[in-house]
Amino acid sequence: DLFFPELGIQLPLQLLQNAPPADAVARIKQARMHFQQGLLKWLRQENPADALRAMRGALSIVALCVAPQQRRFWWVAQGLLDCVALDGVPPDLNVKKSFSRIDQRMRSLLDASEFDEDAALSELLYLVARSHTVSETVEDIKQRFDLEAYLPEAAPLPPSEISALLGNMRAEIAVADETWEQCVKNDKTACARIAQQTERLLQLAEQLDRNTLQFLTKQIQATTANLETPEHAQPLAMDMAMALLLLGSGIEHYQHLGSGFHEQARIVALRMQQALLRRPEDPGKLSSLVALYCEMEQREIMAPLATEMQNNLQQIEQTLNAFFGNAAKRAELLQVGRMLSQVQGGLHILSLEVAEQLLVSLRQTIERYQQGDTPSGSEMRAVAAAILALDEYVQGLRSGLKPDAVALNGALLELGNATSGRTAEEALPEEEAVASVVSVRSGDEDAELLEVFLEEAQEVMETLRANLEIARLHMDSREPWITMRRSFHTLKGSGRMVGLTELGEVAWAVERAMNKWIAANQPATPDLLELVGDAEVLFQHWVEMLKSGSTTARIDTAPLLAVADCIEHGKPLPLPAQPHKVVAAAATAEPAAQMPLVAPEIAPAPPTPEEPPVVIGTVTLSTVLFRIASEEALEHVRTLRALLEELQDAGSPVISHAFMRAAHT
DSSP: OOOOOOOOOOOOGGGGSSOOOTTHHHHHHHHHHHHHHHHHHHHHTSSHHHHHHHHHHHHHHHHHHSOGGGOHHHHHHHHHHHHHHTTOSOTTOOOHHHHHHHHHHHHHHHHOOOOOHHHHHHHHHHHHHHSOOOSHHHHHHHHHHTGGGGSOOOOOOOHHHHHHHHHHHHHHHHHHHHHHHHHHTTOHHHHHHHHHHHHHHHHHHTTSSTTSSHHHHHHHHHHHHTOOSHHHHGGGHHHHHHHHHHHHHHHHTGGGOOHHHHHHHHHHHHHHHHHHTTOOOOHHHHHHHHHHHHHHHHHHHHHHHHHHHHHHHHHHHHHHHHHHHOGGGGGGHHHHHHHHHHHHHHHHHTTOHHHHHHHHHHHHHHHHHHTTOOOOHHHHHHHHHHHHHHHHHHHHHHTTOOOOSHHHHHHHHHHHHHHHTOOOOOOOOSSOOOOSEEESOOSOSOHHHHHHHHHHHHHHHHHHHHHHHHHHHOTTOSHHHHHHHHHHHHHHHHHHHHTOHHHHHHHHHHHHHHHHHHHTTOOOOHHHHHHHHHHHHHHHHHHHHHHHTOSSOEEEOHHHHHHHHHHHHTOOOOOOOOOOOOOOGGGGSOOOOOOOSSOOOOOOOOOOOOOOOEEETTEEEOHHHHHHHHHHHHHHHHHHHHHHHHHHHOSSOEEOHHHHHHHHO
């Protein structure tokens, strides 16, 4: 009485395609007769499986004989028949009344009598909502009507109780496996025991959280209950073994059951039913089952394998960046080849063909470098883009997803173009010093790519700022640092792809410093927080300059790079440069008289009354805090004014680190 789902939903397109036939009334009349005959046999339990199939067939005929917008009721009714046929309806629910309502609806189509379809449909939907998801039709109905949202949420079981139930099920499956083998080998007493054992399994499964292992366990129990002799069991030998294996896998991965597991359960249930009825095997269903099983097994090894691959990719990237900056480090490329082989092996295990193809191209390119070839600038950018694409792809695998390979295909094409038209543009420098003042852009960037980069960069900066605030409040938390490291990684890779080489190099310097700290698994320090905060200010300013379209603006990166290098290599931080000091008028006054070595005794001052707080709008501050904040703000304002005057007088203005710090603070 309290179940009122939203009925005005969009039906699947396949239900809306065909118009009713000209002889619709005659067909409905005949279909009703078949439905009634099947219902009578089902009530008498005369071959109930065949009776339910006849009833469902009748409903599918009626659905085609009504207008497309009226097929909602018949679609849900077919779903309910699936639930009953596959033992998906909980035993405490009575479906006889709903079957009678379906028959009344058929009669109303023939004699135009009144019928409350919405009330009847709500009853059908309640039964479907409470049932297990036994077919694709039922799954689609539940999703489109959002039925789970209308059911009361059951309190989750305590972890200790779940663990105990799963442990008991694990023990029962081990016994059932052995009993099933004996049953198939002509042991008649084993056939009786297997039914009792699967009944105990079902009782345990019914105590678990809703829509987990109940449906599959019910199918196993219902199948074994119909076995009387080994002759009945032998045609089911493989299917029952697969069902027990799948149930065991579901127990082991109970906390991560997904749609793949439930789809496997439906296929196994259908195969067992077909085998009981001695119907020919559907090879398509078997191949689907095998594919699903392999996919689930791959997912189990995907996350740890992806973690190892990503670690290798990051080391590969570091080594290649060192080589691109200094050709004398060519010998270190040998270890890159070994790490690439390991990554390729992981991609091969997971059958990720496009990713593996890109990695093979990378290996071939880097092998040339080992043999003495010198990469061109475009080739270096293509290699960096390929590693970035692989790293992003593997990051998705770590989350249990199988990302789209579009970016990989793009990187593969770019790498192929760069290596096929390779020319010895310039020799790699033996050692290249990083310029302290750099242009925000070179002017050669692709306009469309730059626009995409700026959109992405703004999102990255927002993520960076949010996680920086979290890190400041929780300095021992690891997650925000990993997210911020990925932000700089994205800026580095995307910047290089667009052609913003200088921006990419600065982001890479910060990322390396963070890699060192994260790898050591140490809590953050004020120095590291200050580095990331300064980097956030610098990159935000850089992005704003790019958005403005300026091609002449330059930016001072030296202070940030110096701090990043010190943190990366464990060196003491450089002393902060004193930004342009502002000399007050009092500085010209005579020096104070020399203070005595021993201060004279001073009588304690009488207590002063507590000063009232400072109120500014809705903000209230203590006098001490207000004074500190005001003095600091005035100092930064003086710094900004002095630096602004320098910028106005300079022929080629450079935004200094001190200017950005003062403005940000």
